[in-house]
Structure formats: C-alpha cells, structure tokens
Amino acid sequence: MSTLPPSSPVRLLLCDDHAVVRAGLRALLSSADGIDVVGEAATGEEALAMAAHLNPDVVLMDLQLDGGGMDGVTATRQLTARGERGERGERGERGPRVLVLTMFDTDADITRAVEAGAIGYLLKAEQPEELFSAIRDAASGRGALSAPVADRLLTRLRSPRPALSAREHEILAQLARGLGNREIARALFISEATVKTHLGRIYGKLGVETRAGAVAVAKERRLLP
Structure with a gap:
C-alpha cells in the first residue's frame, strides 16, 4: 500500500x-x-x-x-x-x-x-x-x-457458534454436491425429516438462511472435504 x-x-x-x-x-x-x-x-x-x-x-x-x-x-x-x-x-x-x-x-x-x-x-x-x-x-x-x-x-465473539457435528459435516458435503433432501437421505441412509432437522441446525451454526449460503460459508471456512 x-x-x-x-x-x-x-x-x-x-x-x-x-x-x-x-x-x-x-x-x-x-x-x-x-x-x-x-x-x-x-x-x-x-x-x-x-x-x-x-x-x-x-x-x-x-x-x-x-x-x-x-x-x-x-x-x-x-x-x-x-x-x-x-x-x-x-x-x-x-x-x-x-x-x-x-x-x-x-x-x-x-x-x-x-x-x-x-x-x-x-x-x-x-x-x-x-x-x-x-x-x-x-x-x-x-x-x-x-x-x-x-x-x-x-x-x-461473546457467543461463538457451536461446531458442526460429524453428521452435519456429511450433510454439508452432500449439499455442496448439489443434492436435494431426498438424495441426501438416500446417500446417508437417513430419513428426509432427519435431513431437514440437520439442515436447520447447520443454518443456525453457520448464520445463514439458505442452502447456497451454507455452501458459500462452508467453502470460506474450509469445512468441506
């Protein structure tokens, strides 16, 4: 500069x-x-x-x-x-x-x-x-x-967001591949309702409101494999 x-x-x-x-x-x-x-x-x-x-x-x-x-x-x-x-x-x-x-x-x-x-x-x-x-x-x-x-x-800073769980990392990785809830459920052998629950927690922890936002923040923080 x-x-x-x-x-x-x-x-x-x-x-x-x-x-x-x-x-x-x-x-x-x-x-x-x-x-x-x-x-x-x-x-x-x-x-x-x-x-x-x-x-x-x-x-x-x-x-x-x-x-x-x-x-x-x-x-x-x-x-x-x-x-x-x-x-x-x-x-x-x-x-x-x-x-x-x-x-x-x-x-x-x-x-x-x-x-x-x-x-x-x-x-x-x-x-x-x-x-x-x-x-x-x-x-x-x-x-x-x-x-x-x-x-x-x-x-x-006063209230750091909790870390993602192992399952949430798995779902986030599938999300980054562009998979929908049904496809993620099949890939991980869980129900769609469980996927939705985990997505809600992921959004909250990352401070986002959309799938695209979650993937963008995950890339920024190097949370994806």
Whole structure:
C-alpha cells in the first residue's frame, strides 16, 4: 500500500453492479474533501482490471454483484491478496484496501467479507459523513464498521457458534454436491425429516438462511472435504 502525503486525496474506485448507485455515490463523494473517484466498475472482474492500472488507495465494494461472474467477496480476496504479495501496478504502488458498502448485514456476509480481507464493512444506510470518514480511515489503514455490524461481531465473539457435528459435516458435503433432501437421505441412509432437522441446525451454526449460503460459508471456512 502506498503512503499518502498529507495533501494527497484518497484515490477511490467504486464497484457496484447498479449504474444508478454508482452515479449517486460519485455525485455524493464529489462533495467530500480529500476523496477523488478515479473509476467505476460494474463487476468483480472489472474491479480487478481497473485496480491494476488505476492504483486506487481504496476500493468501495458491493458484495452482491449480479451477472453470474465474480462476487464481491471473491474480488475482495483477490484485491487484498495482491497487497499481501506486494504486487505493484503501473504507478509502482501496491494493492488497495477494500471497504465493503452493502445492504446486507447477515453474520455470513460480514464473516465472509472480513475473512476475505476487507478493512471495513459499511451499510448503505450510513450517513454521508460516516462514509467519508470510513474511506479516509481505510486509506490510512484503520478499520471502519457500521454500528449494527460492530454489534453483531461483538455478539458473535461473546457467543461463538457451536461446531458442526460429524453428521452435519456429511450433510454439508452432500449439499455442496448439489443434492436435494431426498438424495441426501438416500446417500446417508437417513430419513428426509432427519435431513431437514440437520439442515436447520447447520443454518443456525453457520448464520445463514439458505442452502447456497451454507455452501458459500462452508467453502470460506474450509469445512468441506
């Protein structure tokens, strides 16, 4: 990461799949002192490519990127990995810090983003000044969390989720293969009702509400064989 001289504005790259949101953010950020929006990306792939030649100090990243390509968590991981490896772009500077800006505050989304290397996690309901401060903090290497996000993280630290049982690991592995409840029941020689019961416990332990969410978190935490 480059060290900013005191008078240098924060070079910011926006990544959001909605053009209207990007336009709104650019207009909002134009009123902020010391922040310069150097580019806009609609996909994770675009964010990686643009970051390589624009060398932003901070990438403001949405997590949910439609279009079937790379999601915000994967893009965050790759961007932060560049910084860890010391990769340098055209201006000779290292990878940017990633600040998540999203509508979602589930435990699973927060955990995935933080584990991917995001320096901060903000909700789109934030006040403008909070967003400006978070961007400046991120550029300086300081973390930034929305109050609701900080509360959820503290709650999780105080009350860690129980570990998955051996049977739950088996069901999760079958889930990752794309099997339905009936197929999982047949593969493990148990009833569909038992599968549903275990799935409910798995969702609770992983902090998710869907099958896709369970598989995504399991991959992030390396719970799959």
